[in-house]
Amino acid sequence: MLNYKLAAITLMLALFTGCASNTVPDPEPTDTTYDAAGSGADTDVYGDDPLGGGEAIGDDYSAGELTNIIYFDFDSSEVRADFTDIVARHALILANDSMIRVRLEGHADERGSREYNIGLGERRAQSVRRMLMIQGASASQIATVSFGEERPVALGGDEDSWAQNRRVEIKYTN
Amino acid sequence: MLRNAIIAGVAVFLFAGSALADITVEITKGGVARTPVAVVPFGWQGQSADIPLDIAEVIAADLQRSGRFAPIPEENMLQKPTAGAELDFDDWSFVKAEAVVVGRVVQTGENAYDVSFQLFDVFRREQLVGYRIPASRGTMRIVAHRAADMIYEKLTGIKGVFATKVAFVTAERRQDVQTFRLVVADQDGANETVILQSTDPIMSPAWSPDSRRLAYVSFENDRSSVWVQTLRTGNRIQVSNKPGINGAPSFSPDGRQLALTLGGIDGNLDIHVLDLSTRQTRRLTTHRAIDTEGSWSPDGRYIYFTSDRSGGPQVYRVPAAGGTPERVTFEGSYNARPRLSPDGKRLAMVHLDRGNYRIAVMDVKSKELLVVSAGQQDESPSFAPNSDTLIYATRQARNGVLETVTADGLIRQRVSSGQGDVREPVWSPFPRY
CATH class of the missing domain: 3.40.50.10070 (TolB, N-terminal domain)
Incomplete structure (x- = not known):
C-alpha cells in the first residue's frame, strides 16, 4: 500500500517534471508543455483524493525523475511561483511516509561575504522547509544545511551562472 | 560506504608537513616614494x-x-x-x-x-x-x-610583520571533485604548508591570539561544525556541532572563548559565545535576521558582527558581556565581515561600492569610509598585527588570489598562488618568542 502511494506520487511527479531538467528554467515560463504538465498535476495534488489518479510504476520516487532543485531570484529566499508545485510534491512524499528523510541544501551565488552567504543559503533552505511543513511534512523529517557559495554548480562569473547557483537541493537521505 | 568515503576525505597534516609551491608577489599599485x-x-x-x-x-x-x-x-x-x-x-x-x-x-x-x-x-x-x-x-x-x-x-616607525604568517583556504576542482585545503604560509609565501585537506568545504579560519591554533568551519559529513586545530601537533577538536549552522569562529583576545554563529534547527543565525574550557555557550543576539561574522574588539569589550536586520547587511556591535546591539555602519547598502585593526582605530569590511564588492576601511572615530581595493568581488579583509596593512582575497580571471593593501589605500600588491582558488586569508598575530 505504501509503495503504491509512493509510486502514484512518483508518476505525477514524473509527469510534472518530465520537461524540467536540472538546469535553470526560464524565469518567465513560455514553455507551454511545462505549464500544461504543471497545471494538470495540480488538480491531482489538491483534489479530495490526491492519490486517486495514480498507477503503480515502482518505488523509485527518489531515483531522479523528480526535480530536486529549487532556484531563487537574486537576493531572495522566496520560493518562486514556478516551483511551488514541485515543493508541494515533495511535501506530499514526506507527508505520506514519516520514515522518509530529506536534507535541504541551501546555496547562494558567489557575490559578497562568505559567511553571510551561508546565512542566505540557510534562509532559502528554511523557506523550502517551512513550505514542506505547512503541507504536512514534520520537522523531524527535514534537516537543513547551507553551503553558501562553497558548492557552485555553474562556474561562470555572470548572471546566468549565479542564477544556477542560487538554489536549494532536496536530497533524500534514506 | 558513502559515509566512510566522506570521512576518508578529510586528512589532517602536521604543521611541519610538505611545502607547496611558493607564492609569488607582484606589485599592483604603489602610491608613495x-x-x-x-x-x-x-x-x-x-x-x-x-x-x-x-x-x-x-x-x-x-x-x-x-x-x-x-x-x-x-x-x-x-x-x-x-x-x-x-x-x-x-x-x-x-x-x-x-x-x-x-x-x-x-x-x-x-x-x-x-x-x-x-x-x-x-x-x-x-x-x-x-x-x-x-x-x-x-x-x-x-x-x-x-x-x-x-x-x-x-x-x-611602523612595526614590521615579516615574521608573521598567513592562513588561507584553497579550492581546486578536478573532474568535478573539489579539494579544499587549509594552508598556513609565511607572510612572504614561503613554507606553504597544508594543515587540513578535505573533499568537503573548509571555511572561515581564525587564529588564536598565541598563533598556535586555528579555528575553522568544516563541512565533513555534510553538516557544518567548528573545529580548533593545534598547528604543531595536528591535533583537532570539534568544539561546536549543534543542529543547523555552526560557523564564523573568532577567538576572544584572551583565547578562552570563541564567538560563533549558530543557526539552530529553525535557521535563525545568531551570535553566540562559546567558553572553550566549560563548553558552555551564551547567546548574544536574538534577532530573527541573519546575525553572523562576529569578531572581537581588541579590548575584548565588544563583538562586531554582520546583520541584515535593517534590510541589507550592515555592521553592528554588541557588548561581549551581553546587551543591546548598536549599528556601526551607515554608508552604502552592503557592509559585511567587520574586522577591527589590532590598535582598535580602524574597521575593515566588505563594502558594496557602485556594484563592486570591495574592501573598505572605516576610521572608527570619524566614521569616514575609504575604499582600499579595486576588484569586483573582493572579500575577507584581515589586518596585519601592526594595523598598517590588510590582506584580502580578490579575483584574477575566475580564481581567487590574495592582495595586501596599506590601510591608507596607497600601496597595494598581489600575492598569487598556483594552488587553485585562494580565499579567506587571515593574518596571524605577532609571534611570541
Whole structure:
C-alpha cells in the first residue's frame, strides 16, 4: 500500500517534471508543455483524493525523475511561483511516509561575504522547509544545511551562472 | 560506504608537513616614494662553501614587498662590506642609498650559527640598529625576517610583520571533485604548508591570539561544525556541532572563548559565545535576521558582527558581556565581515561600492569610509598585527588570489598562488618568542 502511494506520487511527479531538467528554467515560463504538465498535476495534488489518479510504476520516487532543485531570484529566499508545485510534491512524499528523510541544501551565488552567504543559503533552505511543513511534512523529517557559495554548480562569473547557483537541493537521505 | 568515503576525505597534516609551491608577489599599485636602501650580501664563515641561506636576499625582498623601499641591485654596489667598520659612506651616497644593511653569518656548531647585522643611516653616517641573533638551519629564515622587522621599524616607525604568517583556504576542482585545503604560509609565501585537506568545504579560519591554533568551519559529513586545530601537533577538536549552522569562529583576545554563529534547527543565525574550557555557550543576539561574522574588539569589550536586520547587511556591535546591539555602519547598502585593526582605530569590511564588492576601511572615530581595493568581488579583509596593512582575497580571471593593501589605500600588491582558488586569508598575530 505504501509503495503504491509512493509510486502514484512518483508518476505525477514524473509527469510534472518530465520537461524540467536540472538546469535553470526560464524565469518567465513560455514553455507551454511545462505549464500544461504543471497545471494538470495540480488538480491531482489538491483534489479530495490526491492519490486517486495514480498507477503503480515502482518505488523509485527518489531515483531522479523528480526535480530536486529549487532556484531563487537574486537576493531572495522566496520560493518562486514556478516551483511551488514541485515543493508541494515533495511535501506530499514526506507527508505520506514519516520514515522518509530529506536534507535541504541551501546555496547562494558567489557575490559578497562568505559567511553571510551561508546565512542566505540557510534562509532559502528554511523557506523550502517551512513550505514542506505547512503541507504536512514534520520537522523531524527535514534537516537543513547551507553551503553558501562553497558548492557552485555553474562556474561562470555572470548572471546566468549565479542564477544556477542560487538554489536549494532536496536530497533524500534514506 | 558513502559515509566512510566522506570521512576518508578529510586528512589532517602536521604543521611541519610538505611545502607547496611558493607564492609569488607582484606589485599592483604603489602610491608613495620608495626609499632606496642597500642590503649587502652577508659574509659567511663556516664549514661549507656557501652560506646556508641568502639572508640579504630575504631582507631585501621583505623591504621591497612593503612597498616603501627600493633595494639597490647588487651589481650597482661599489663595495660589499660585511661589517660596519668596512663601510665607505661616500660609495653609498654615490649610488643614492639612504640606508645600508651589512651583516654576516658565523657557524658556531654543527647546526648553530650567529647571524649579525647592522643598519646604517648614510646621510648621518651612523648606526641605527645592530644585532646578533643565534640561529639553526631551521630557524635561519625566520631570523632573517626578524632582522627585516627591526630594520623596517627603525626606518619607518611602523612595526614590521615579516615574521608573521598567513592562513588561507584553497579550492581546486578536478573532474568535478573539489579539494579544499587549509594552508598556513609565511607572510612572504614561503613554507606553504597544508594543515587540513578535505573533499568537503573548509571555511572561515581564525587564529588564536598565541598563533598556535586555528579555528575553522568544516563541512565533513555534510553538516557544518567548528573545529580548533593545534598547528604543531595536528591535533583537532570539534568544539561546536549543534543542529543547523555552526560557523564564523573568532577567538576572544584572551583565547578562552570563541564567538560563533549558530543557526539552530529553525535557521535563525545568531551570535553566540562559546567558553572553550566549560563548553558552555551564551547567546548574544536574538534577532530573527541573519546575525553572523562576529569578531572581537581588541579590548575584548565588544563583538562586531554582520546583520541584515535593517534590510541589507550592515555592521553592528554588541557588548561581549551581553546587551543591546548598536549599528556601526551607515554608508552604502552592503557592509559585511567587520574586522577591527589590532590598535582598535580602524574597521575593515566588505563594502558594496557602485556594484563592486570591495574592501573598505572605516576610521572608527570619524566614521569616514575609504575604499582600499579595486576588484569586483573582493572579500575577507584581515589586518596585519601592526594595523598598517590588510590582506584580502580578490579575483584574477575566475580564481581567487590574495592582495595586501596599506590601510591608507596607497600601496597595494598581489600575492598569487598556483594552488587553485585562494580565499579567506587571515593574518596571524605577532609571534611570541
